[in-house]
Amino acid sequence: MTSTGTPGxxxxxxxxxxxxxxxxxxxxxxxxxxxxSTNRSVREDLRQRVLDAAERLNYSPNANAQAMAxxxxxxxxLIVHDISDPFFSTIAAxxxxxxxxxxxxxxxxxxxxxxxxxxGFIQTLQNLRARAIILIGGRQDDxxxxxxxxxxxxxxQERGGAAAMVGQPILGVKAVHVDNRGASAALARxxxxxxxxxxxxxxxxxxxxxxxxxxEGFCEALAxxxxxxxxxxxxxxxxxxxxxxxxxxxxMRRALDVEVVFAVNDVMALGAMTAAREAGLDLPRDMAFAGxxxxxxxxxxxxxxxxxxxxxxxxxxxxxxxxLGEEDRELVTAxxxxxxxxxxxxxx
Amino acid sequence: MTSTGTPGxxxxxxxxxxxxxxxxxxxxxxxxxxxxSTNRSVREDLRQRVLDAAERLNYSPNANAQAMAxxxxxxxxLIVHDISDPFFSTIAAxxxxxxxxxxxxxxxxxxxxxxxxxxGFIQTLQNLRARAIILIGGRQDDxxxxxxxxxxxxxxQERGGAAAMVGQPILGVKAVHVDNRGASAALARxxxxxxxxxxxxxxxxxxxxxxxxxxEGFCEALAxxxxxxxxxxxxxxxxxxxxxxxxxxxxMRRALDVEVVFAVNDVMALGAMTAAREAGLDLPRDMAFAGxxxxxxxxxxxxxxxxxxxxxxxxxxxxxxxxLGEEDRELVTAxxxxxxxxxxxxxx
DNA sequence: TTGTATGCGTTATCAA
DNA sequence: TTGATAACGCATACAA
Numbered sequence: 001m002t003s004t005g006t007p008g009x010x011x012x013x014x015x016x017x018x019x020x021x022x023x024x025x026x027x028x029x030x031x032x033x034x035x036x037s038t039n040r041s042v043r044e045d046l047r048q049r050v051l052d053a054a055e056r057l058n059y060s061p062n063a064n065a066q067a068m069a070x071x072x073x074x075x076x077x078l079i080v081h082d083i084s085d086p087f088f089s090t091i092a093a094x095x096x097x098x099x100x101x102x103x104x105x106x107x108x109x110x111x112x113x114x115x116x117x118x119x120g121f122i123q124t125l126q127n128l129r130a131r132a133i134i135l136i137g138g139r140q141d142d143x144x145x146x147x148x149x150x151x152x153x154x155x156x157q158e159r160g161g162a163a164a165m166v167g168q169p170i171l172g173v174k175a176v177h178v179d180n181r182g183a184s185a186a187l188a189r190x191x192x193x194x195x196x197x198x199x200x201x202x203x204x205x206x207x208x209x210x211x212x213x214x215x216e217g218f219c220e221a222l223a224x225x226x227x228x229x230x231x232x233x234x235x236x237x238x239x240x241x242x243x244x245x246x247x248x249x250x251x252m253r254r255a256l257d258v259e260v261v262f263a264v265n266d267v268m269a270l271g272a273m274t275a276a277r278e279a280g281l282d283l284p285r286d287m288a289f290a291g292x293x294x295x296x297x298x299x300x301x302x303x304x305x306x307x308x309x310x311x312x313x314x315x316x317x318x319x320x321x322x323x324l325g326e327e328d329r330e331l332v333t334a335x336x337x338x339x340x341x342x343x344x345x346x347x348x
Numbered sequence: 349m350t351s352t353g354t355p356g357x358x359x360x361x362x363x364x365x366x367x368x369x370x371x372x373x374x375x376x377x378x379x380x381x382x383x384x385s386t387n388r389s390v391r392e393d394l395r396q397r398v399l400d401a402a403e404r405l406n407y408s409p410n411a412n413a414q415a416m417a418x419x420x421x422x423x424x425x426l427i428v429h430d431i432s433d434p435f436f437s438t439i440a441a442x443x444x445x446x447x448x449x450x451x452x453x454x455x456x457x458x459x460x461x462x463x464x465x466x467x468g469f470i471q472t473l474q475n476l477r478a479r480a481i482i483l484i485g486g487r488q489d490d491x492x493x494x495x496x497x498x499x500x501x502x503x504x505q506e507r508g509g510a511a512a513m514v515g516q517p518i519l520g521v522k523a524v525h526v527d528n529r530g531a532s533a534a535l536a537r538x539x540x541x542x543x544x545x546x547x548x549x550x551x552x553x554x555x556x557x558x559x560x561x562x563x564e565g566f567c568e569a570l571a572x573x574x575x576x577x578x579x580x581x582x583x584x585x586x587x588x589x590x591x592x593x594x595x596x597x598x599x600m601r602r603a604l605d606v607e608v609v610f611a612v613n614d615v616m617a618l619g620a621m622t623a624a625r626e627a628g629l630d631l632p633r634d635m636a637f638a639g640x641x642x643x644x645x646x647x648x649x650x651x652x653x654x655x656x657x658x659x660x661x662x663x664x665x666x667x668x669x670x671x672l673g674e675e676d677r678e679l680v681t682a683x684x685x686x687x688x689x690x691x692x693x694x695x696x
Numbered sequence: 697t698t699g700t701a702t703g704c705g706t707t708a709t710c711a712a
Numbered sequence: 713t714t715g716a717t718a719a720c721g722c723a724t725a726c727a728a
Contacts, residue, residue, distance in 0.1 A: 012507075013507045015704090015705055015706085016705065016706065017705075017706095025714080025715090026714065026715045026716075027705095027706085027707095027715085027716090027717095028707085028708085028714070028715055028716075028717090029713085029714060029715070031706070031707060031708090032707095032713095032714090035706095035707085041713060041714090042713070042714080043713065043714090046713090046714085058503060060471070060474045060475055060507070061475055061705085061706080062416075062475065062477060062704085062705050062706070063475040063476045063477065064412040064413075064415040064416050064421065064476070064477060064704090064705080064706090065412075065416055065704070065705035065706040065707090065720090066705080066706055066707075067412040067706090067720090068410075068412050068413055068416060068704090068705075068706065068707085068719090068720045068721065068722095069705075069706035069707035069708075069719080069720060070706080070707060070708090070720090071707090071720070073412065075455075078456070082441070083431070083437050083440050083441050083444060084434070084437050084438045084440070084441040084644070084661075085437075086432070086434065086437075086645075088437075089431050089432050089433075089434075089436075089437035089440075090432045092431050092432070092437075092456075092458075093430070093431050093432040093458060096431060096456060096457075096458040097458070097460075100458070105455050105457075105472060105476065106455065106456045106457075107423075107453050107454065107455050107456070108426070108440075108444060108454045108455070108456040109444075109453075109454075110440075110441060110444040110445070110448070112445075123408070124453060125453075126408045127408050127409055127410065127411040128411045128412070128453060129410060129411065129412060155406060159361045159408070241644070241647075241648070270645075270648035271647075271648060273648065274647060274648045277650065296432070296589070297434075297618075297645045297648075299589075299619075299622060300589070300618035300619060300621065300622045300645075300649060301648060301649050301650070302625065302649070302650045313432075363720090363721055363722085364721065364722060364723095365721075365722090373698080373699090374698065374699045374700075375699085375700090375721095375722080375723095376698070376699060376700075376701095376723080376724075377697085377698060377699075379722065379723060379724085380697095380698090380723090380724095383722095383723080389697060389698090390697070390698080391697065391698085394697090394698085409721090409722080410720085410721050410722070412720090412721080412722095413704090413720070413721035413722045413723090414721080414722060414723075415704090415722095416703090416704045416705065416706090416720090416721080416722070416723090417703080417704060417721075417722040417723040417724080418704090418722085418723065418724095419704070419723095697728105698727105698728080699726100699727085699728075700725105700726085700727075700728090701724100701725090701726085701727095702723105702724090702725085702726100703722100703723090703724090703725105704720105704721105704722090704723090705720105706719100706720085707718105707719085707720090708717100708718090708719085708720105709716105709717085709718080709719095710715100710716090710717085710718095711714100711715085711716085711717105712713105712714085712715080712716095
C-alpha cells in the first residue's frame with residue numbers, strides 16, 4: 001500500500017492533513033480521532049484508521065498550531081534565582097513533578113539573582129503564552145524592582161495567565177510563604193533551651209525579605225527570652241554559600257564571645273562552618289552552628305547541621321497547585337520544623 | 349487620542365493587527381518594524397509609530413504564531429535524570445546560561461531516572477518543535493532502551509531538530525563525553541602514588557556506562573600497577589547518594605582489609621562517608637575516600653573530599669554549543685583533573 | 697519602502 | 713457522526 005499523503009522524506013513532518021488523506025477521512029475527523037478530548041464522537045473503525053495512518057506517517061502534532069487554535073498552551077513557566085543552588089533545584093523537582101502530572105511542559109528561567117531578568121523572563125513567558133508562571137525565591141525590599149515585577153505579573157494575569165510564587169506575598173499573586181519568622185523563633189527557643197546564651201547571626205542581605213524574616217524572628221525570640229543578640233553579632237552578607245563563609249570570617253575578626261552561630265540558610269551555614277575550620281576551630285566543640293532549609297547535603301556534613309526543615313519538594317508541588325488553580329487559597333503558609341543535630345550539642 | 353484597534357480590556361491581548369491599525373500602517377509594515385530582523389526596510393518615522401503603538405497597546409508577540417509562520421521556534425529542550433541532583437542542576441545552569449545567550453527558552457524535562465520517560469519527553473519536545481534537544485546523563489547498557497532512544501532522536505533529527513548529549517556517544521547525536529576512564533585511571537595512580545595499596549570501589553550500577561567507565565578505568569590502572577582490586581571489593585549499587593551509603597554498609601559488612609574507597613561519583617562518596625561514620629570510623633584516619641565530579645558541596649564537607657574535577661557548568665555550555673551547531677565537532681571529550689584533598693592523606 | 701494576500705497546522709463552528 | 717470552512721496571529725512572497 002502506498003501512502004497517499006506522505007510528505008517528502010527529507011525532513012518535512014507529516015501534518016494532520018496528510019494523516020487525514022492517508023486515512024481517507026476529512027481533516028476534522030482526523031483531528032477528532034487523534035484528540036478525542038471532549039466527546040468521543042468518531043466511529044471506532046474510522047478512529048482506528050486515523051490512528052494507524054498517524055502511526056504510519058510518524059505523525060507528531062504541532063503543539064504551536066494547537067496553541068493557536070485552542071487559544072492556550074500546555075506550558076508552565078518556572079523562574080528561579082539559581083538552578084544550581086540546592087534550594088531552588090529541589091523545589092524545581094517538586095514543580096516538574098506536579099507539572100508533569102498536569103500534562104504541562106516546564107519552561108525554566110534562571111535569573112542568576114538578577115531581578116531585572118525576572119521581568120524579562122515574564123515577558124518571554126507571556127510571549128510564549130505560558131498557562132502559568134511560577135516564581136521562586138525571596139523578594140528584596142526594593143520598591144522599584146517589586147513594582148516592575150508586580151506590573152509585569154499583573155499584565156500577564158490580565159491576559160489570562162495564572163501565577164504563583166514561593167516567597168513573600170507582595171506581588172499580587174498567590175504564594176506559598178514559609179513561616180520564616182515563626183520557625184526561626186522556634187529555632188532560637190530550642191537553642192536557648194539547650195543552654196546557649198551567646199548568639200551570633202549571619203543575617204544575609206539587609207534588604208532580602210526572607211533573610212530579614214529569619215533574622216528578626218530569631219533575634220526577637222531571643223530578646224523575649226531576655227537574651228538579646230548584640231548588634232555587632234549580626235553580620236550582613238549575600239544569601240549564598242560564599243556569603244556565609246565571608247560573614248563568618250568577619251564575625252571571627254570581631255572576636256566576640258559567641259557560642260552559637262545562626263546562618264539564615266543552610267548553604268551559608270556550611271560556608272561559615274568551613275570558614276570556622278579554616279580558622280582552626282574544632283566543630284562543634286569550639287562553636288555551634290544552625291542553618292535553615294534542611295537541604296539534602298546536610299545529611300553528609302560533619303557535624304550534622306541543626307536547621308529548620310522545610311519540605312522543598314512539597315513546596316514545589318504546592319506552588320504548582322496554586323498556580324494551576326487546583327487550590328483556591330491565595331496564601332499557603334509552609335511551616336518549618338526545628339531539627340537539632342550534632343552541630344548544636346549544647347554549651348560545653 | 350482614542351486607540352482605534354484596542355481590544356476590549358478584559359484579557360484579550362492586542363495582536364499585531366491591532367498595533368498596525370493603531371499605528372495606521374499595514375500588518376506587514378508593523379511586522380517588519382517590530383521585528384526588523386533581516387533588512388531594516390521600514391522608514392524610521394513609521395517604525396517609531398509602530399513601536400509606540402505596540403507600547404501603548406502593551407503588545408506581546410505571540411511566540412506560537414511566530415513559530416507557525418517562521419517554521420521554527422526559539423525553544424531548547426533539556427532532559428535530565430534528576431534536577432535536584434547537584435550534578436544535573438549544575439550542568440543545567442550552564443545550559444540555561446548558553447541558551448539565554450542564544451535567545452532560546454529552555455524547556456526542562458525531569459525523567460526521575462526513568463528511561464522510558466526520556467523517550468516520552470523527546471516526543472513532547474518534538475511536538476513543541478523545539479529547535480534542539482539536550483540530553484544529560486550517562487547511558488545504561490540496555491540495548492532495547494538505547495534503541496528506542498536512538499529511534500526517537502533519529503526521528504527528531506530527520507525532522508530538522510538538532511540534538512546533543514552529555515554522556516556516551518552511542519545515540520547517534522553529538523556528545524560531550526567525560527573522559528571517565530582516563531580520569532579515573534589518573535586518580536588511581538595518584539592514590540597509589542600516595543602509598544595506598546588496598547582499594548575498594550563503590551562501583552554504581554553494573555550496566556550504567558559512566559559507572560562502568562570509572563570503575564574500569566580505576567581498576568585497570570591499579571592492575572597495571574600490580575595492585576589489582578579484589579572482586580569482592582567492588583560493590584554495585586544505584587548511582588545516587590543512598591546507593592553510596594548502602595554500598596559502604598555492604599563493604600564494611602564484608603570486613604575486607606581496605607585503606608581507601610573510590611566511589612564513582614561524589615554524592616555516592618558522601619553517602620559512603622556518612623555510612624562509615626555511622627559505623628564508628630574516624631575519617632580520614634580509619635578510611636580514605638575519593639569521589640568523582642567535584643560538586644560544589646565538597647567544599648564544605650569534612651574531611652574535604654578528593655575527587656576528579658570536571659567543569660560541569662562549562663560542560664553545560666559546551667553541549668549547548670554542540671546542539672546549536674556553534675561547534676561542528678561530533679564529539680567533545682571533557683577531561684577531568686585529579687584533586688587530592690584531606691580525605692586521602694596517605695596511608696597512616 | 698509599503699501593502700496585499702497567502703500559508704503555517706490546528707481546533708471548532710456550523711451544516712449536512 | 714462526518715465534512716467544509718473559518719478562525720488563530722504572524723511572517724513573507726509578491727505586487728505595487
